[in-house]
Amino acid sequence: MTAKSSYIQTILNNFASMNIENLRLFLNEDILYQDTTKAVFLDQVESIFEAYKNSGDTQLLIYTGNCSSKPCGNCGKKGYRFLGNNSRNYLDLLFETTEDDITDIFYCRRFKTHVELDKLGVRGELEVNLDEQVTYEKTPEYWSKVYAANKAWSEIITTPPRVVNFDELEYWIERNEVTDSLIGSYDFTEAQMKWTRFSTLYDNLRNIRAYISNHLDEFKQANLEARQIEKEQDLVDWILKYEDIHESSSIDFKYNWIKDKQRYKLFPWNPLLLSDPIFDETFSFFKFFQEHFDDIFVKYSAYIDEENLILYNNGGSSSFGVSHFSLKYHLAYRKAQEEIGTEVPFYLKKRQEF
DSSP, X not given: OOHHHHHHHHHHHHHHTTOHHHHHHHSOTTSOBTTBOHHHHHHHHHHHHHHHHHTTOSOEEEEEEEEOOTTSTTXXXXXXXXXXXXXXXXEEEEEEEOSSSEEEEEEOSSEEESSOOOSOOOBOOOOOOGGGSTTOOOOHHHHHHHHHHHHHHHHHSOSSOOEEOHHHHHHHHHXXXXXXXXXXXXXXXXXXXXXXXXXXXXXXXXXXXXXXXXHHHHHHHHHHHHTTOOSHHHHHHHHHHHHHXXXXXXXXXXXXXXXXXXXXXEOSSSOEEEOSHHHHHHHHHHHHHHHHHHHHHHHHOOSOHHHHHHHHHTTSOOTTSSOTXXXXXXXXXXXXXXXXXXXXXXXXXXXXXX
């Protein structure tokens, strides 16, 4: 085994085992990784390792590949996909090497493995924040923001993930309102900073708290009515009654949760476990809606797939004042056609296209 392969293999082995201590020991101290220092780069890597572990991964599977983005100056450069053995979440890194050393490691957004991989989870992102660049000046005010954000983050995102009830969620939001104000509330147009992960989380959880608080009574009523549904028309009426409430939630909250026994795992990379009767009511509503909406929508959609695609590309607007993604739209369209003597067949839309 050559010196080159031995060193590179050592680094890869420590990525595979998520051994951050050995990476701090063995990686070359004297070069920049992704335009930042080794220490900052490995802090980012450590956060990703923690996210893997929180998702149940015990090791990372390694697959070779290269950058496939033709407009990118890194196109063709070689690297590796690090795939969680349980979650199948993944991270793509390019490795620049000389004959006997690694000269850079950096994140790739358009990575293609040499073998086809299916059932992938969530792609991880290793981004160097503005304040992690070597030229960024760090003031005492800056460090006070970083400290406050990290403290708030570590209270709720832990390894292993902690279980939080609704009261605890509310308490964390209220307790850290001052921290959010100190930093400045989340703004996706601003440069990423060390506190951005807190700001993003705080914004998400504050919206979740408000959404549940505003609709909890409706969730309870909807779940009660769902248990009394007997006919298809009952189900159609139920969906029509509650689809606006369903759609008013964030995409992350609607679709990025997994039920684990009596707990609900939220966020794929930095999981938070939610558990109490309030969350039971909320996620029972989502589960029932999502289990039944597709069947009804496929049957009553008034357009063939090509027409739905055209509407999608035009933003989904409609003359009925609601999105063409809603059941309300298609039932209103059908009624309008019936009034002028035109019958619209059922099942115009193919399920796999929805």
